[in-house]
Structures are given as C-alpha cells and as structure tokens.
Amino acid sequence: MPKAVVEDIGKFNHHYPKVAVIVTASVQDRMDAMTAAWHSSISFTPPLYGVSMMPSRFTYRLIAESKEFGINFIPFEKASLAARVGGISGQETDKFQRLGIETEKPARTKVPVLKDAYVAYECKLVDSKPYGDHIWIVGEIVAVRYLEEALAGEGILNLERVKPLLYFGSDFYATTDKNSLTFIKKGI
Numbered sequence: 001m002p003k004a005v006v007e008d009i010g011k012f013n014h015h016y017p018k019v020a021v022i023v024t025a026s027v028q029d030r031m032d033a034m035t036a037a038w039h040s041s042i043s044f045t046p047p048l049y050g051v052s053m054m055p056s057r058f059t060y061r062l063i064a065e066s067k068e069f070g071i072n073f074i075p076f077e078k079a080s081l082a083a084r085v086g087g088i089s090g091q092e093t094d095k096f097q098r099l100g101i102e103t104e105k106p107a108r109t110k111v112p113v114l115k116d117a118y119v120a121y122e123c124k125l126v127d128s129k130p131y132g133d134h135i136w137i138v139g140e141i142v143a144v145r146y147l148e149e150a151l152a153g154e155g156i157l158n159l160e161r162v163k164p165l166l167y168f169g170s171d172f173y174a175t176t177d178k179n180s181l182t183f184i185k186k187g188i
C-alpha cells in the first residue's frame with residue numbers, strides 16, 4: 001500500500017484522535033474555561049500534568065495570574081459543550097453564565113470544577129515555557145475528583161458507564177466502542 005510523505009508540514013492533524021478536556025481557571029470572581037486537545041500526563045512523582053495553550057487564550061491569562069488550573073474530563077454526551085467552550089473567548093463573555101455551566105466546590109484550589117466532569121484534576125502551576133506558537137504549561141495535581149462509578153475495578157475507565165470524548169480534529173468527535181476493550185499483558 002502506498003504511503004504519502006510530506007515535508008512542507010503546515011497544519012498537522014495526523015496525531016488525532018486525542019481526548020478533549022475542558023481547562024478552567026479563575027481570578028477572584030472571574031472564571032473561564034476552554035477546550036484543549038493538546039495535553040498530557042508528565043510524571044507520577046510528583047504528579048505533573050501539562051497543557052499546550054496559545055498565549056492569546058483568556059484562560060491562559062487567568063492561569064498566569066492565579067497560578068492554578070483545572071483539567072476536566074467530560075463524557076462524549078457533552079461534546080457540544082466542548083465545541084461551544086472551544087469556540088468563543090471568555091474575554092468578553094462569561095461562558096459559565098452563557099452556557100449554563102455548573103460547577104462544584106474545588107478541594108485544594110479555586111479553579112472551577114465542572115459538575116459534568118467524570119474526572120477533574122486541580123493543578124498548581126509549576127512551570128510554563130513557550131514552544132513555537134504555544135506555551136506548554138505544567139501543573140502539579142493537588143487534588144483528583146472522580147465519579148466512583150466511572151472507574152472499573154482495575155482502575156481503568158468503566159466503559160459501561162462513561163464514554164470518553166475523543167477529538168478527531170477539524171471539528172469531528174467520536175467515542176470508543178466498549179467491545180473493543182482488550183486486556184493484553186505486556187512483555188514478550
């Protein structure tokens with residue numbers, strides 16, 4: 001089968017799907033939320049999590065000031081929330097009010113924790129560094145809130161209860177087929 005090779009990279013979308021999350025932050029009574037697909041776990045000890053953000057994001061401005069951020073994992077049923085939160089800037093609009101986003105009390109920070117999230121990480125900013133047109137922000141996870149039924153016995157996502165939100169790029173979303181879940185012991 002032929003494979004294409006390009007060297008003029010431009011806007012690359014080949015690494016999707018990725019899980020889409022809602023990143024939140026607040027400064028005093030000003031809150032904001034944005035959708036992010038470019039994020040990753042970094043370290044277990046200490047527990048570090050990173051997000052790649054355009055410096056123009058209003059959420060980034062609140063994170064830079066408050067030194068805190070939240071990572072909210074929402075289910076596939078809330079894909080339209082991800083599309084809406086990721087389609088307008090919070091600079092002029094209070095997205096929480098406009099979209100009726102409900103929050104829960106955070107445990108260790110002042111970041112908005114979404115009621116719709118099946119898992120939420122509260123993070124304290126430890127570092128941020130520009131890479132190209134984005135800034136890689138790194139936070140230490142200081143609290144994890146999760147819906148108990150969202151996790152199966154093995155500590156993995158319970159696909160009977162939660163459909164993860166996968167982003168395919170170009171405004172396309174999907175979820176996983178629970179029947180595709182397979183246990184394969186690592187090693188040779």
Ligand SMILES: Cc1cc2nc3c(=O)[nH]c(=O)nc-3n(C[C@H](O)[C@H](O)[C@H](O)COP(=O)(O)O)c2cc1C
Nearest residue numbers: 034035036037038053054057058059086088089090
């Ligand atoms: C599915 C999806 C994924 C996105 N991923 C990112 C991302 O990883 N980093 C980023 O800076 N912006 C990303 N965006 C764009 C922001 O969410 C969008 O610009 C948002 O309106 C910023 O809001 P704010 O200015 O209120 O912070 C994404 C948008 C969508 C819809």
